[in-house]
Amino acid sequence: MKKALLAFALALISVFTLVACSGGNYEIAMITDSGGIDDKSFNQGTWEGIVEYATENGKTYKYYKPREVSDTAYLRAIKLAVRGGAKIVITPGYLFETAIYEAQTLYPEVKFVLIDGEPHTADYATYKTEANTMNILFDEHEVGFYAGYAAVYGGLTNLGFFGGMAVPAVQRFGIGYIAGAYYAADDLGVTITFPAEHYEYLGSFAPTPEAKTKAATWYSGGVQVIFAAAGGAGSSAMAAAVEATGSKYVIGVDKDQSGDSTSVITSALKGVGEAAISALEDFYGNTWEGGRTISLGSVEGGVALPADFSRFGANAAEVKAAYEAIFAEVVAGNIVVPTNDRASLGAFLTNLGVSNQALVDKAEPAPAA
Amino acid sequence: MDYIIEMLNISKIFGTLRANDDITFQLKKGEVHALVGENGAGKSTLMSILFGLYQPDAGEIRYKGEVVKIHNPNDANRLKIGMVHQHFKLVDVFTVTENIILGMEETKNGFLTLENSRNRILELREQYKLFVDPDAYIKDITVGMQQRVEILKMLYRDADILIFDEPTAVLTPQEIDELMHTIKNFKKEGKSIVIITHKLAEVMAVADRCTVLRKGKGIGTVEVKDVTVDTLAEMMVGRKVSFEIDKKPANIKDEIFRAENISVFNNEKNKHEVHDVSFQVKSGEIVGIAGIEGNGQTELVNVITGLKNMTSGKLFFHQKEITKNSIRQKLELGIGHIPEDRHKHGLVLDFNLAENLILQSYYLPKFQKRGFLKKNEIYQYANQLISRFDIRSGAGSASITRSMSGGNQQKAIIAREISRNPELMIAVQPTRGLDIGAIEYIHNKIIEERDNGKGVLLISLELDEILNLSDRILVMFEGEIVAELDPKKTSFQEIGLYMSGSKKGVIAHEV
Amino acid sequence: MKFKNFAAKVWQSIKNLFKPSRYQAAVPSLISIGFGIVFGILTMFVIWLLAVLGVFKTNNMPEFFYGVGVLLAGAFNEGMDSIADMLFAAAPLILAGLSVGFAFKTGLFNIGAPGQIVIGGLTAITIGLKVSLPAPWHWMLALLCGVLAAGIWGLIIGALKALLNVHEVVASIMMNYISIYTAFLIIKGNGMVNTQTSQTLQLPASALLPHGEVALFAYYDMNIGIIIAILAVIVMYIILHKTTLGYQLKAVGFNKEASKYAGMNTKRNIMVSMAISGMLAGLAGAILIMVSGKYFQLTKEAMMAEIMSVGFDGISVALLGLSQPIGALFAGLFLAYIRQGGYYLNLANYMAEMADVITAVIIYFSALSTALYAIVKNRKIKLEALKKLRISRRKEKTQDGGENV
Numbered sequence A: 001m002k003k004a005l006l007a008f009a010l011a012l013i014s015v016f017t018l019v020a021c022s023g024g025n026y027e028i029a030m031i032t033d034s035g036g037i038d039d040k041s042f043n044q045g046t047w048e049g050i051v052e053y054a055t056e057n058g059k060t061y062k063y064y065k066p067r068e069v070s071d072t073a074y075l076r077a078i079k080l081a082v083r084g085g086a087k088i089v090i091t092p093g094y095l096f097e098t099a100i101y102e103a104q105t106l107y108p109e110v111k112f113v114l115i116d117g118e119p120h121t122a123d124y125a126t127y128k129t130e131a132n133t134m135n136i137l138f139d140e141h142e143v144g145f146y147a148g149y150a151a152v153y154g155g156l157t158n159l160g161f162f163g164g165m166a167v168p169a170v171q172r173f174g175i176g177y178i179a180g181a182y183y184a185a186d187d188l189g190v191t192i193t194f195p196a197e198h199y200e201y202l203g204s205f206a207p208t209p210e211a212k213t214k215a216a217t218w219y220s221g222g223v224q225v226i227f228a229a230a231g232g233a234g235s236s237a238m239a240a241a242v243e244a245t246g247s248k249y250v251i252g253v254d255k256d257q258s259g260d261s262t263s264v265i266t267s268a269l270k271g272v273g274e275a276a277i278s279a280l281e282d283f284y285g286n287t288w289e290g291g292r293t294i295s296l297g298s299v300e301g302g303v304a305l306p307a308d309f310s311r312f313g314a315n316a317a318e319v320k321a322a323y324e325a326i327f328a329e330v331v332a333g334n335i336v337v338p339t340n341d342r343a344s345l346g347a348f349l350t351n352l353g354v355s356n357q358a359l360v361d362k363a364e365p366a367p368a369a
Numbered sequence B: 001m002d003y004i005i006e007m008l009n010i011s012k013i014f015g016t017l018r019a020n021d022d023i024t025f026q027l028k029k030g031e032v033h034a035l036v037g038e039n040g041a042g043k044s045t046l047m048s049i050l051f052g053l054y055q056p057d058a059g060e061i062r063y064k065g066e067v068v069k070i071h072n073p074n075d076a077n078r079l080k081i082g083m084v085h086q087h088f089k090l091v092d093v094f095t096v097t098e099n100i101i102l103g104m105e106e107t108k109n110g111f112l113t114l115e116n117s118r119n120r121i122l123e124l125r126e127q128y129k130l131f132v133d134p135d136a137y138i139k140d141i142t143v144g145m146q147q148r149v150e151i152l153k154m155l156y157r158d159a160d161i162l163i164f165d166e167p168t169a170v171l172t173p174q175e176i177d178e179l180m181h182t183i184k185n186f187k188k189e190g191k192s193i194v195i196i197t198h199k200l201a202e203v204m205a206v207a208d209r210c211t212v213l214r215k216g217k218g219i220g221t222v223e224v225k226d227v228t229v230d231t232l233a234e235m236m237v238g239r240k241v242s243f244e245i246d247k248k249p250a251n252i253k254d255e256i257f258r259a260e261n262i263s264v265f266n267n268e269k270n271k272h273e274v275h276d277v278s279f280q281v282k283s284g285e286i287v288g289i290a291g292i293e294g295n296g297q298t299e300l301v302n303v304i305t306g307l308k309n310m311t312s313g314k315l316f317f318h319q320k321e322i323t324k325n326s327i328r329q330k331l332e333l334g335i336g337h338i339p340e341d342r343h344k345h346g347l348v349l350d351f352n353l354a355e356n357l358i359l360q361s362y363y364l365p366k367f368q369k370r371g372f373l374k375k376n377e378i379y380q381y382a383n384q385l386i387s388r389f390d391i392r393s394g395a396g397s398a399s400i401t402r403s404m405s406g407g408n409q410q411k412a413i414i415a416r417e418i419s420r421n422p423e424l425m426i427a428v429q430p431t432r433g434l435d436i437g438a439i440e441y442i443h444n445k446i447i448e449e450r451d452n453g454k455g456v457l458l459i460s461l462e463l464d465e466i467l468n469l470s471d472r473i474l475v476m477f478e479g480e481i482v483a484e485l486d487p488k489k490t491s492f493q494e495i496g497l498y499m500s501g502s503k504k505g506v507i508a509h510e511v
Numbered sequence C: 001m002k003f004k005n006f007a008a009k010v011w012q013s014i015k016n017l018f019k020p021s022r023y024q025a026a027v028p029s030l031i032s033i034g035f036g037i038v039f040g041i042l043t044m045f046v047i048w049l050l051a052v053l054g055v056f057k058t059n060n061m062p063e064f065f066y067g068v069g070v071l072l073a074g075a076f077n078e079g080m081d082s083i084a085d086m087l088f089a090a091a092p093l094i095l096a097g098l099s100v101g102f103a104f105k106t107g108l109f110n111i112g113a114p115g116q117i118v119i120g121g122l123t124a125i126t127i128g129l130k131v132s133l134p135a136p137w138h139w140m141l142a143l144l145c146g147v148l149a150a151g152i153w154g155l156i157i158g159a160l161k162a163l164l165n166v167h168e169v170v171a172s173i174m175m176n177y178i179s180i181y182t183a184f185l186i187i188k189g190n191g192m193v194n195t196q197t198s199q200t201l202q203l204p205a206s207a208l209l210p211h212g213e214v215a216l217f218a219y220y221d222m223n224i225g226i227i228i229a230i231l232a233v234i235v236m237y238i239i240l241h242k243t244t245l246g247y248q249l250k251a252v253g254f255n256k257e258a259s260k261y262a263g264m265n266t267k268r269n270i271m272v273s274m275a276i277s278g279m280l281a282g283l284a285g286a287i288l289i290m291v292s293g294k295y296f297q298l299t300k301e302a303m304m305a306e307i308m309s310v311g312f313d314g315i316s317v318a319l320l321g322l323s324q325p326i327g328a329l330f331a332g333l334f335l336a337y338i339r340q341g342g343y344y345l346n347l348a349n350y351m352a353e354m355a356d357v358i359t360a361v362i363i364y365f366s367a368l369s370t371a372l373y374a375i376v377k378n379r380k381i382k383l384e385a386l387k388k389l390r391i392s393r394r395k396e397k398t399q400d401g402g403e404n405v
């Protein structure tokens, strides 16, 4: 009996070791961060870009999920991708910065695309981007600016903001949004309501009842639109907007979220998918030029609002025209949108003759002592 | 032959222990058959085999002459075999009806329909005069009633062969009478009955035949009308047993323990469980507390030992107040306690025998050094007690107590308490479930304690035991001590009157 | 002569180790593991079948045989690398299992292990970032403080139960939430946040668990965590089986009334037990976090998914390991092994969560089989009333003789 079991086990093992020689060969690899490829936001956008490019060009592609959230687990996932045949590894998000820092020297023959971050050591002492790595950043503040501008121009004068966490990319969205809203108010000569208590970093990218309750309270307190730069937490705001009385809106983020809810009036697009595609085009077109960080803004077509303004109702055409005009101004360099520091936002508002210091402080909280 | 059940050459081995060794047991249709034997003789094991709880290692079972295999209690039910276990198997939070129908519920559209079952139970109740409220919850009814529920459960399943495993050990004398009556009724109906008991008087009263087991072997089956209690006892133990307790006159000295005005008020029931009880126990005497179950004896003992808080009153030990002492302090002062409920208080059933024998003394230097248990000493000590008190079990000191026979579990507790050598021994039902040999031994031990100048407080539901052992008898009724009697000058009848409250309020200082 | 005795004793204990009866207890766990794996493989097969038939649309076709191969190969997929990974991942699991199992053994359900892990980790981070000390002292202090803080955290639950009669499960769940927000409060309030990533800051090298340079320990994350875990297993084994403390705690766990009767201080024992259980969980938390590149993420969801989940896994480990210290060791290793296999399923185009499916099934089965096992062992089963109704037939068979009064 025991012997038979042993023999059976041995047979099994040998069969498996035989078939275990498979494992495929996937040239394009993406490592997901904690969200997974269906997070309706960052991971998903990147993945959709990869799928689009790969199916059009007949490339093999695949994503890998790390064991846990830690630098080493990310590094190990990259290793797994390389084992799976990866020639180019795309990683969405700043959480990969440290892992890529190591991976780029560990696997010099593999190309790395780091979206939203730049490789550095865990203690931030050394930044280094090797020739096989390309970093892609976005000018979120610009699209935030458009979102705020369009909202006020469309007649929404009582505003709110949900940020996922107070990390630089999200702060840029928020600061641009404030700047855009006040800029439009100045243009139109209207006053807007945007108190500091309607600007919030939720501390989470996940939809929660708390976030929904908060949105509902804001809406019933008069807020007309919330820009939800908060990943999945945006859906909490959308749910609250749909349930609220009167017309309440949400501005989506990262990808066009109009399909997620009728309350999404417009979305602050961040071309992560496009960025992935252009990196892949470079790679396969032999025009790869690594060792650098590119910043995708309005000029490069990295950020924009979607072309469809129909949810602005009667104002749609007007808002669209205004958006296009202001977009051109930013591209031309006539308007410099403040980035993620309170100083430039403060200066921008002062220029417009607005003072809302509480909001400025909330947008970029002073680092704790 | 008209045997309904024949168990032929049955053997059952647990580890190295032959619990049943080539036993043959035959049950005639319509008879009451007693099964007797010392603790650990294998009675429960044999009947558990018949009920399908254990599979025999050798031997066969015949039902009406045909060989049958009984794999589980369902098979037994099919053969109309029912069993009342010593330890009832009832679900506390269910009603009587729910418990009885458990496992054979009637349903309609997936919902339980109790109506038919309830009527059936009411019929059975009338037919056999087994009075219980079908809608009461098990947790609210007395042990005697619980037993009736177990019996109804068998009847509900149409059992014709009824097995009772030590049914009388937990009953009050009145309840025992009723049970005997019921059993006779069953017999009249043509049912066949097996009754396991240690009380030979019961054997004589109801049984037609009697099978005796000793140390796993069948000693023989006899017609009850042909034998006397003494012959049965001799068959069981293998020697003559004296039922007379020879007791030297008491040599009573100083007071050891005194309770002053103890009261326990139960807020839930809004009544006194113990009311203004005072008494003392002196060196060299056995004080017996008689009473019908549920008249405050349990609470009184729990208050003295510290398991329960009292509402008011004081306790003294050698004239020092110990009202506020912790349980451990009381144990260390020298109070021993043989608890009423051996499974609830007396033993940690998942510990082995050796571990249970040091339950109160594990921390003493004898068994422990710098926090580490001295395994060798512990097992040596256990082996000593095992041989001194004749505790029988499958694996000696390493036996898990849960697997030991009920009587041997009791012996283990008594061994532990006596060997702690306490000044005051509080013994509650000390011989519950013990065989006659063991009872004799324990009674002698208790008297020995007394003769060594210790005090003993004996609480028992059995008047025989109280009358035979005590030097002084207190009777409790509804939480109060209603009489103090001299065993030499009182009678069964008189105590009975006090116990039932008929002679309440008259404290007869006859000592 | 003395040596001969000693040798005989050693030989006897070695022989005892191989007595089949000693492992009987593990049989139900092994059976459940078997069931779980078979179920997992079946699920993989069904997924594969559906994908082949085109019911599922997938970007990449799952590879069934290869998948089963990598799953079962577990920690042996990439030689020493993956073995080291498994040991690394197993250490906190073992400790968490030890924590929950120890509480179980003493009659308490420490569902508060997740919170104690957070507190252990939080304290380790705080000491790591706020105290500067040279290498061995720094990490040792961080570890020690983590253990103590979580011990106090556990003690609170124990005290609530012992003194105020609050059920430990209720208290534990509340303390779990409190622990998350306490962690956020302390981390944010003391400038331990990396504002770039909203995680805690990188601990200095002196506050990380040492790596070592030899053998397995030179690989990746691998550190002395597994050694600490094994030591903890040994210590807990000794406490439970060789000491008066363990004797008391077990007695209270098995039968509170009898322990009270025997003069044991049941209240103190409950508190001590919860404190020890908390300390073990705290050790798990500290070990988990004192690793380069591992941080607290400051969202509730991430804390649940990345840190507290280890505590919940501890419940599985304890269950599978029958609440025994040695059991926790093997169960923890097993869980890490199968997770490792699940991780490599990435390569075969299956979701890594397949491993979780398997563990879930295993836990269900072992929960069931411990119940069955208890039945076989004539244990008193405390199934709720309804369950009793359903399995009444089996029940009748179970609560059989041997325990007649």
Ligand SMILES: Nc1ncnc2c1ncn2[C@@H]1O[C@H](COP(=O)(O)OP(=O)(O)OP(=O)(O)O)[C@@H](O)[C@H]1O
Pocket (backbone or CB within 6 Å): B014, B015, B017, B019, B037, B038, B039, B040, B041, B042, B043, B044, B045, B046, B392, B393, B394, B403, B404, B405, B406, B407, B408, B433, B435, C401, C402, C404, C405
């Ligand atoms: N499940 C078991 N495992 C191991 N040993 C057992 C088991 N059940 C019973 N035994 C042993 O078998 C012997 C016979 O036990 P049994 O319960 O049949 O005795 P009994 O005659 O009913 O005694 P008592 O009058 O004390 O109830 C005892 O020594 C007991 O320890």
Ligand SMILES: [Mg+2]
Pocket (backbone or CB within 6 Å): B043, B044, B045, B405, B406, B407, C404
């Ligand atoms: Mg018995």
